[in-house]
Amino acid sequence: MLWCAWTASLAYPETSVPKGCSVLRRFLPAATTLLGLLVVALGIASATLWKASSTVHAVVTPTGGGNVVITAPGVLDLVAPDVTIRASAPGSRVVLAIGRDTDVAGWAAGSSFVRVTGLSSWTRLATEAGPTVAAGASASPTAGAGASASPTAGASASATATARSQSTSAATADPAVSDNWLVQAGGDNAATLTWSNRPGRWSVLAASVGDEATMPELELSWPHPVGTPWLVPAIALGGALLVAGLGLLSLQVLRARSPQLVEAWRTGVPVPAGAATPSGGVPDAAPAHTEQGTLTRRQLRERERSHQDVPVVATPGRLARLRARLVTSALALLSPATQRVGTPTPSPRVATPTPSVPAPGRATSPSSQPSSLPFPGPAAPRPAAPAPAPVAAAARWGAPPPDSQLLPVPPAPVAPVAGAPVEHQSTAASIRADAWRRAWGFPGIASGTDNATEDTADQGEGR
Amino acid sequence: MSTRRRLTAAALIGVLGLLLTSCAADLPIPHPDPEPAVPRPALDVQEISAVLRSVGAALKAGDAKNNPAPLAARLSGPALASRTAEYLVSAKSADPSLRTELPVGTQTVIAPDTNTWPRALVVVTEQPQNLQTPRILTLVQDDARSPYRLWGWARLLPDTRMPPTATPAAGTVPLAPNATGLLVSPKDVVTRYADVLAKGDSSTFAASFAPDVFRKQLAATLAATTKGLVQGLGSAAKVAETYHPRAGELYSFSTLDGGALVIAGMTTTTSLTLSGGKVEFQNDVAALLGTTTVSSSATFVWSDVVVFSVPPKGSSAKIQLLAAEHVRTAITGK
Numbered sequence: 001m002l003w004c005a006w007t008a009s010l011a012y013p014e015t016s017v018p019k020g021c022s023v024l025r026r027f028l029p030a031a032t033t034l035l036g037l038l039v040v041a042l043g044i045a046s047a048t049l050w051k052a053s054s055t056v057h058a059v060v061t062p063t064g065g066g067n068v069v070i071t072a073p074g075v076l077d078l079v080a081p082d083v084t085i086r087a088s089a090p091g092s093r094v095v096l097a098i099g100r101d102t103d104v105a106g107w108a109a110g111s112s113f114v115r116v117t118g119l120s121s122w123t124r125l126a127t128e129a130g131p132t133v134a135a136g137a138s139a140s141p142t143a144g145a146g147a148s149a150s151p152t153a154g155a156s157a158s159a160t161a162t163a164r165s166q167s168t169s170a171a172t173a174d175p176a177v178s179d180n181w182l183v184q185a186g187g188d189n190a191a192t193l194t195w196s197n198r199p200g201r202w203s204v205l206a207a208s209v210g211d212e213a214t215m216p217e218l219e220l221s222w223p224h225p226v227g228t229p230w231l232v233p234a235i236a237l238g239g240a241l242l243v244a245g246l247g248l249l250s251l252q253v254l255r256a257r258s259p260q261l262v263e264a265w266r267t268g269v270p271v272p273a274g275a276a277t278p279s280g281g282v283p284d285a286a287p288a289h290t291e292q293g294t295l296t297r298r299q300l301r302e303r304e305r306s307h308q309d310v311p312v313v314a315t316p317g318r319l320a321r322l323r324a325r326l327v328t329s330a331l332a333l334l335s336p337a338t339q340r341v342g343t344p345t346p347s348p349r350v351a352t353p354t355p356s357v358p359a360p361g362r363a364t365s366p367s368s369q370p371s372s373l374p375f376p377g378p379a380a381p382r383p384a385a386p387a388p389a390p391v392a393a394a395a396r397w398g399a400p401p402p403d404s405q406l407l408p409v410p411p412a413p414v415a416p417v418a419g420a421p422v423e424h425q426s427t428a429a430s431i432r433a434d435a436w437r438r439a440w441g442f443p444g445i446a447s448g449t450d451n452a453t454e455d456t457a458d459q460g461e462g463r
Numbered sequence: 464m465s466t467r468r469r470l471t472a473a474a475l476i477g478v479l480g481l482l483l484t485s486c487a488a489d490l491p492i493p494h495p496d497p498e499p500a501v502p503r504p505a506l507d508v509q510e511i512s513a514v515l516r517s518v519g520a521a522l523k524a525g526d527a528k529n530n531p532a533p534l535a536a537r538l539s540g541p542a543l544a545s546r547t548a549e550y551l552v553s554a555k556s557a558d559p560s561l562r563t564e565l566p567v568g569t570q571t572v573i574a575p576d577t578n579t580w581p582r583a584l585v586v587v588t589e590q591p592q593n594l595q596t597p598r599i600l601t602l603v604q605d606d607a608r609s610p611y612r613l614w615g616w617a618r619l620l621p622d623t624r625m626p627p628t629a630t631p632a633a634g635t636v637p638l639a640p641n642a643t644g645l646l647v648s649p650k651d652v653v654t655r656y657a658d659v660l661a662k663g664d665s666s667t668f669a670a671s672f673a674p675d676v677f678r679k680q681l682a683a684t685l686a687a688t689t690k691g692l693v694q695g696l697g698s699a700a701k702v703a704e705t706y707h708p709r710a711g712e713l714y715s716f717s718t719l720d721g722g723a724l725v726i727a728g729m730t731t732t733t734s735l736t737l738s739g740g741k742v743e744f745q746n747d748v749a750a751l752l753g754t755t756t757v758s759s760s761a762t763f764v765w766s767d768v769v770v771f772s773v774p775p776k777g778s779s780a781k782i783q784l785l786a787a788e789h790v791r792t793a794i795t796g797k
Binding site: 072073074075078079100101102103106107109110117118119120121122173175177178179180182199200201 | 490491492493494495496498502503505506507510513514517578580604606607608609610611
């Protein structure tokens with residue numbers, strides 16, 4: 001009911017629902033098809049258009065007086081074990097080094113630095129100012145480097161002193177000379193390093209070296225396997241909706257074109273081939289093959305050749321029963337044809353001539369209920385009236401326009417001729433195949449041209 | 464009807480929103496490995512090799528011209544002082560064999576399990592080409608921004624055996640100077656050994672040290688010097704020798720047998736006092752002294768590195784001197 005109301009609102013955006021589902025049902029197939037397409041499109045878009053990048057680039061551009069950026073342990077393998085690190089600081093030499101977190105923190109503690117703590121978004125790195133880290137790092141006897149005065153010879157003392165005075169001057173300290181790094185890279189303006197995670201706590205240190213050194217910009221890039229969790233469910237759901245919608249749409253069109261076929265499907269009873277034949281040129285073929293509704297035309301023809309003389313009137317098979325159930329429930333979803341088009345039901349008229357329907361020599365299954373079949377009898381007027389509305393609806397939804405030649409002139413009532421089917425055996429197959437095409441809106445091509453089709457149709461009517 | 468349409472629109476937007484937001488996963492947060500209870504080795508084998516190569520390169524550069532300038536980057540402490548003195552001597556006599564040969568190929572590596580500074584790395588080298596005993600090199604990193612510098616070397620004494628130590632991959636825990644659990648704490652080992660050197664067997668600590676070649680040689684050299692001077696100058700010449708552990712130059716590591724490897728720097732001072740006469744010195748001493756004769760006094764300063772194997776507490780074993788180096792770094796006199 002909710003569904004119905006929803007499709008109703010789709011179909012009638014400007015009008016209210018009260019006209020009811022019976023009216024709105026005519027839009028159900030189209031709406032379902034459209035919804036199926038939409039869901040499939042959304043699913044595909046989620047896997048293509050909206051799919052996240054397969055690489056995560058996260059950047060930080062620290063500001064401040066320092067020249068060192070380090071990462072907290074665990075940041076390097078935040079997204080993936082393999083990371084590409086790039087640091088850039090225009091105008092100065094840039095050094096990138098990876099070491100144990102304590103070594104990196106210990107080195108950085110000598111300068112003012114910025115620590116990267118994680119991601120603040122998929123493109124930005126989160127940072128914290130150095131001093132909070134320096135408090136922890138100062139626990140290690142780093143600051144008091146000069147305190148460990150070793151009484152060495154004059155030369156060594158002065159050499160060590162210069163080395164230490166250099167290391168205390170933050171902006172000129174070069175981390176590249178340290179022995180603590182596992183890997184390191186350096187370059188003017190920028191440096192790049194790749195790293196595969198290994199057990200332990202690792203950090204990267206990026207420093208710009210020089211008198212005019214500024215905070216380097218740090219960029220981490222990880223390959224990021226992106227899943228498409230919505231693709232399959234969306235395509236499955238959308239596909240199911242699409243199939244259901246197309247099925248309903250076909251049924252709608254088919255019912256308009258060939259009510260007998262639909263009715264035969266619904267009841268699950270095969271209609272004798274001859275029974276439908278006199279009813280007019282249009283939908284006479286399929287009833288003989290209700291059990292094989294899904295056969296190809298070629299199979300139909302072949303089967304026709306081998307069973308020309310044997311009318312198929314057996315009790316409905318399992319397939320037919322299943323189809324009957326399907327068609328019945330599908331028809332329940334569709335609005336009733338009579339209600340929809342507002343024309344008198346053909347059945348009352350059918351009822352009377354029914355007894356004369358069975359062709360001479362044709363056996364009729366006892367279980368069949370000809371009276372309930374909406375087939376017009378041979379003498380009844382052709383059911384041309386029901387056609388306009390559904391055809392119009394179908395055309396509105398993009399269905400191929402009906403072949404105008406299929407809207408026939410009322411045929412001259414000709415009495416059925418016994419034995420006629422035998423004489424037209426050769427044409428019967430093409431007639432039936434052609435009827436299928438017309439039912440689905442294809443131009444008839446069995447006999448080459450439309451004229452020929454019409455001719456054969458006339459012949460069939462003339463029987 | 465407008466409410467219904469609004470509801471419909473809301474439902475549609477909700478579905479679309481769900482589809483869109485589901486594309487963006489939550490931001491990952493760092494999950495570093497937990498901090499190990501015992502720090503991991505400060506250096507791995509490759510880093511140690513790199514350090515040793517750098518030290519070797521510095522030594523090679525210095526040796527090439529007997530020039531101590533290239534050493535400063537990679538040598539410090541007694542090593543730098545000793546090498547500088549050796550350059551003076553070998554430059555004067557043009558005899559490279561007066562320099563201690565220092566190979567940097569390793570037999571055993573003791574990597575420190577530490578997060579703090581200073582850090583010391585100990586290496587037992589391969590045998591030198593002159594077929595002397597292997598050296599024990601001690602490399603020290605003073606602070607986070609310093610390189611590892613060769614702090615000191617010592618020659619393994621004959622008939623000694625290194626105590627078992629952990630592999631460099633596992634690392635060895637450094638010990639504090641006052642570490643317990645040992646027969647004698649590292650700090651006391653050196654002061655007691657200095658006492659033994661000064662007093663000989665009459666020292667109260669002499670019994671806790673196994674006899675060693677170094678002590679014997681020091682005593683023999685002192686005796687020979689004294690004897691020679693007494694022969695020449697009689698009572699006018701007095702010779703005295705003192706031994707002082709140097710403050711802050713103590714590096715200790717636990718060994719697998721529960722004991723410790725203790726490395727210490729020591730200064731030996733030999734004082735010569737003359738109340739009459741002159742003493743003439745030969746090439747190498749003259750090179751350090753700057754002159755050949757002294758008439759009143761002379762002071763010889765030796766830079767020593769001593770390496771002990773200290774047994775665990777309760778052990779009946781004695782403290783064994785494993786390696787030692789005794790290099791004359793300065794001579795003053797007039």
